[in-house]
Amino acid sequence: MGTFAHHGKVIAVTGGARGIGEAIVRRLCSEGAHVFATYNASSSRADAIAAEIRAAGGTVTFLQVDVSNEDSVKGFIEAVVAQGGRLDGLVNNAGITKDGLIMRMSAKDWHDVIDTNLSGVFYACKAAARPMMSQRSGRIVNIGSIVGLQGNAGQANYSSAKAGLVGLTKSLARELASRNVSVNCVAPGFVETDMTDKLTDDQKASFFGNIPLKRGAQTDEIASVVSFFLAQESSYVTGQVLNVDGGLAM
Ligand SMILES: NC(=O)c1ccc[n+]([C@@H]2O[C@H](COP(=O)([O-])OP(=O)(O)OC[C@H]3O[C@@H](n4cnc5c(N)ncnc54)[C@H](O)[C@@H]3O)[C@@H](O)[C@H]2O)c1
Secondary structure: OOOOOOOOOEEEEOOOOOHHHHHHHHHHHHOOOEEEEEEOOOOHHHHHHHHHHHHOOOEEEEEEOOOOOHHHHHHHHHHHHHHHOOOOEEEEOOOOOOOEOHHHOOHHHHHHHHHHHHHHHHHHHHHHHHHHHHHOOEEEEEEOOOHHHHOOOOEHHHHHHHHHHHHHHHHHHHHHHHHOEEEEEEEEOOEOOHHHHOOOHHHHHHHHHOOOOOOOEOHHHHHHHHHHHHOHHHOOOOOOEEEEOOOOOO
């Protein structure tokens, strides 16, 4: 598998202790970055991942962060800059779902998803903008979803947050371009994670039937695209949404 070079780069990743975020953290570490990743509740899984990465020669630091809390996110980015000395990349990966049809969706479930999946990204981008602008370089990658482009019954809160990320990505791309900071969005379709593992084989088969590639993504197939947006090879790309969905949305 090809890799991108991130030697000496300091990259912050939210939600790095499982799923897609874990794959992003492992890949960026194997490509030479010093990754500062977040965990949310318990540190046990983060500790185990960190031990494996260090044993393989990588450099990772896990910090506890609640992305829905502005002070927590601000403190995280400040800690990254203080400990890492700079901030080359920010990957906004942390996210939640609280699905339900609109008639039954509580205001709390609406706000929880917007607070985590959209406001959390705003807090992190705001905190990262200053060090990146003064460095005159930086890369921000937001993890969206094709649901933000297509909608999904039962996910009014989630799809609204992910659609909001598209606007945030494009506005910040325009605001930060003159300081050589790019902002892009990776929009996965169906990814094989703990979350989607709960579906039955029949449910999966019906999803996969609509996907031109006839399968879900492995987490590293998302991580490799994130790595591209953080790499020198994508230096002339900003404000883009790239669907990584086996051809589902086109
Ligand atoms: N799995 C899929 O099929 C799929 C498809 C499209 C988009 N996505 C997006 O990819 C991202 C990662 O999803 P995943 O499938 O790996 O899910 P996951 O549930 O395995 O991981 C989500 C991560 O976010 C973290 N997190 C949640 N709330 C947080 C908070 N308040 N503060 C800090 N961290 C918090 C969790 O600790 C966890 O590490 C999400 O943004 C999700 O919306 C996933």
